[in-house]
Amino acid sequence: MLRSLRPANLAPFFSILSYSRRALSLVWKTSPLMMAGLAGATLIAGVLPAVAAWVGQLIVDGVVDAAERYAEATEPLAVLTPVLWRVALEGAIIALIALSQRALEAQQSLLRARLGQRVNVMILDKAGELSLAQFENSEIYDRLTRARREASTRPLSLVNRTFTLSQNLISLASFGVLLVQFSPWALAIIVLGALPVFFSEARFSGEAFRLFRWRSPQMREQRYLETLLAREDSISEVRLFGLEPLLRQRYRAIFARLYDEERRLTLRRTLWGFILGLLGTLTFYAAYGWVVLETVAGTLTLGQMTMYLMVFRQSQSALSAGLTAISGMYEDNLYLSNLYEFLELPTEPGQGSLTEGEVPGDGLRFENVGFAYPGGRSALHDISLHLRPGESLALVGENGSGKTTLIKLLTRLYQPDSGRILLDGSDLRDWQLGTLRRRIGVIFQDFVRYQFPVGENLGVGDIDAFSDEQRWREAAHRGLADDFIDALPEGYHTQLGRWFKNGQELSGGQWQRIALSRAWMRESADILVLDEPTAAMDAAAEAAVFERFRHYSRDKTAILISHRFSTVRSADVIVVMAQGRIIERGSHASLLAAGGRYARLFELQAAGYR
Numbered sequence: 001m002l003r004s005l006r007p008a009n010l011a012p013f014f015s016i017l018s019y020s021r022r023a024l025s026l027v028w029k030t031s032p033l034m035m036a037g038l039a040g041a042t043l044i045a046g047v048l049p050a051v052a053a054w055v056g057q058l059i060v061d062g063v064v065d066a067a068e069r070y071a072e073a074t075e076p077l078a079v080l081t082p083v084l085w086r087v088a089l090e091g092a093i094i095a096l097i098a099l100s101q102r103a104l105e106a107q108q109s110l111l112r113a114r115l116g117q118r119v120n121v122m123i124l125d126k127a128g129e130l131s132l133a134q135f136e137n138s139e140i141y142d143r144l145t146r147a148r149r150e151a152s153t154r155p156l157s158l159v160n161r162t163f164t165l166s167q168n169l170i171s172l173a174s175f176g177v178l179l180v181q182f183s184p185w186a187l188a189i190i191v192l193g194a195l196p197v198f199f200s201e202a203r204f205s206g207e208a209f210r211l212f213r214w215r216s217p218q219m220r221e222q223r224y225l226e227t228l229l230a231r232e233d234s235i236s237e238v239r240l241f242g243l244e245p246l247l248r249q250r251y252r253a254i255f256a257r258l259y260d261e262e263r264r265l266t267l268r269r270t271l272w273g274f275i276l277g278l279l280g281t282l283t284f285y286a287a288y289g290w291v292v293l294e295t296v297a298g299t300l301t302l303g304q305m306t307m308y309l310m311v312f313r314q315s316q317s318a319l320s321a322g323l324t325a326i327s328g329m330y331e332d333n334l335y336l337s338n339l340y341e342f343l344e345l346p347t348e349p350g351q352g353s354l355t356e357g358e359v360p361g362d363g364l365r366f367e368n369v370g371f372a373y374p375g376g377r378s379a380l381h382d383i384s385l386h387l388r389p390g391e392s393l394a395l396v397g398e399n400g401s402g403k404t405t406l407i408k409l410l411t412r413l414y415q416p417d418s419g420r421i422l423l424d425g426s427d428l429r430d431w432q433l434g435t436l437r438r439r440i441g442v443i444f445q446d447f448v449r450y451q452f453p454v455g456e457n458l459g460v461g462d463i464d465a466f467s468d469e470q471r472w473r474e475a476a477h478r479g480l481a482d483d484f485i486d487a488l489p490e491g492y493h494t495q496l497g498r499w500f501k502n503g504q505e506l507s508g509g510q511w512q513r514i515a516l517s518r519a520w521m522r523e524s525a526d527i528l529v530l531d532e533p534t535a536a537m538d539a540a541a542e543a544a545v546f547e548r549f550r551h552y553s554r555d556k557t558a559i560l561i562s563h564r565f566s567t568v569r570s571a572d573v574i575v576v577m578a579q580g581r582i583i584e585r586g587s588h589a590s591l592l593a594a595g596g597r598y599a600r601l602f603e604l605q606a607a608g609y610r
């Protein structure tokens with residue numbers, strides 16, 4: 001405990017307060033008017049208690065004086081009126097204090113809502129700038145979760161505490177003016193009595209923060225278990241496998257561990273808070289006794305005694321409120337450091353600006369491309385290939401051979417570690433990201449099933465035509481989704497998924513057709529990529545999908561990933577991948593003739609159909 005009293009421990013305490021300035025400016029930018037209102041109400045609520053105490057003294061002394069004169073007064077009303085006026089004045093002051101407190105609370109609650117929204121938007125904006133690799137980094141993900149969980153309430157809390165502190169300092173200063181007239185020592189005793197609680201609070205808020213930080217991975221795991229146990233997309237499998245007891249047990253075990261830590265901290269914090277708080281009470285009663293003695297001795301009037309007692313009591317509570325505000329500010333600062341750490345994460349270096357390549361019409365080139373996922377094994381080695389506009393490429397290979405990874409590099413979701421990828425003769429890095437993405441239409445195997453109406457599920461494929469019904473229909477026709485969409489209760493306006501009212505669930509194959517149609521929304525794309533688009537479709541549907549795909553992609557570069565050789569065989573170039581490398585390439589006929597891996601796998605599948 002005493003370690004926290006050493007000066008060395010105070011340096012981080014004060015340096016961490018540096019986020020206060022940013023929080024203040026954030027609040028100011030959110031609403032200058034309300035911040036000014038807060039300051040005004042704080043000032044009034046700070047000064048008035050001392051004024052009330054002073055009027056209290058006038059009342060008591062007035063009463064003593066009036067009581068002496070009342071018996072022999074010829075006009076009793078004239079004796080009473082001044083005292084009654086003082087009582088009325090005190091009442092008015094108390095009403096004003098109440099008014100300013102209410103005004104403070106109202107403004108705080110409005111500001112809380114606006115600031116929370118503002119900080120959340122800042123966090124989401126930042127999340128939008130992060131690269132996929134950063135998103136997949138669990139440490140960064142933890143920071144994001146921490147920032148989202150706590151940070152939105154902290155700036156206002158910090159500002160409130162800053163104001164509470166100023167309010168109490170103003171009260172203290174005004175009480176100080178009154179107290180010093182009694183004795184400067186009285187002031188010193190009260191200040192000294194409150195310091196130990198302050199140091200213990202500061203120390204424990206630091207510990208609470210470290211606990212919060214340490215436990216974020218566990219909290220994330222707990223949230224994940226919650227999702228598994230309470231979301232429609234996982235619950236059926238969880239039930240069928242009877243996983244509920246196991247998952248709930250894990251959930252409880254995490255809680256028990258976290259709770260244990262928290263309980264220990266809370267108990268220590270409470271115990272020390274109580275012991276050190278006693279010191280404050282002790283100093284108060286010592287001062288109390290002193291004032292009583294002085295009054296009995298006749299140095300102080302009864303009115304002065306009442307005033308000093310009130311002032312002692314109130315300055316002590318103002319002091320401890322002020323000190324609690326400081327340690328609370330320290331705590332808020334720690335949480336804000338989290339937020340700013342996240343907001344200041346470096347993002348990918350500047351993007352390119354090209355909207356046209358150096359060699360228009362050159363198509364797509366991979367030159368000795370190598371890549372490893374952050375923290376993972378190498379996923380691609382020395383990939384070289386060239387695809388001209390209008391050509392079609394099929395990627396085949398066993399699970400995990402790197403097919404999807406290749407597409408992720410092509411769409412610049414990741415950057416190659418070595419080699420380069422060129423579109424129309426220019427490195428993808430030099431292309432303007434928006435232009436690049438407009439030129440590529442991709443459907444990944446784990447496409448998103450948006451809980452939106454059908455039409456919007458197609459519209460996401462081209463944000464410029466998000467609500468264009470005509471385009472929805474054309475795309476659905478190309479993706480073979482029009483028939484079943486027309487049969488839905490509200491056609492293209494039918495809500496999909498089960499999260500929202502009247503939502504309809506689709507079958508796996510129907511969802512895949514929605515995804516396929518989404519790719520067709522992207523009219524500007526001259527490179528189309530389908531990553532296992534037909535895995536959930538029946539054979540007839542698959543044949544029809546590919547017939548259309550060939551028809552509509554005649555003048556486009558088409559890349560297809562599939563495990564079905566019946567769909568692969570018609571591609572101009574077939575590339576066979578294994579363990580991140582290209583092991584064979586050629587047309588269907590030439591690969592069969594070569595008698596390599598492709599030929600073997602093809603025979604295997606064909607035998608399965610015979």
Ligand SMILES: Nc1ncnc2c1ncn2[C@@H]1O[C@H](COP(=O)(O)OP(=O)(O)OP(=O)(O)O)[C@@H](O)[C@H]1O
Nearest residue numbers: 136373376379397398399400401402403404405406
């Ligand atoms: N986000 C990721 N982070 C780390 N490693 C990954 C990630 N995605 C894939 N990998 C790894 O990269 C390798 C290649 O995966 P990829 O998804 O490209 O395979 P694929 O050929 O598309 O497989 P499939 O036929 O199963 O779809 C695998 O070893 C996989 O474990």
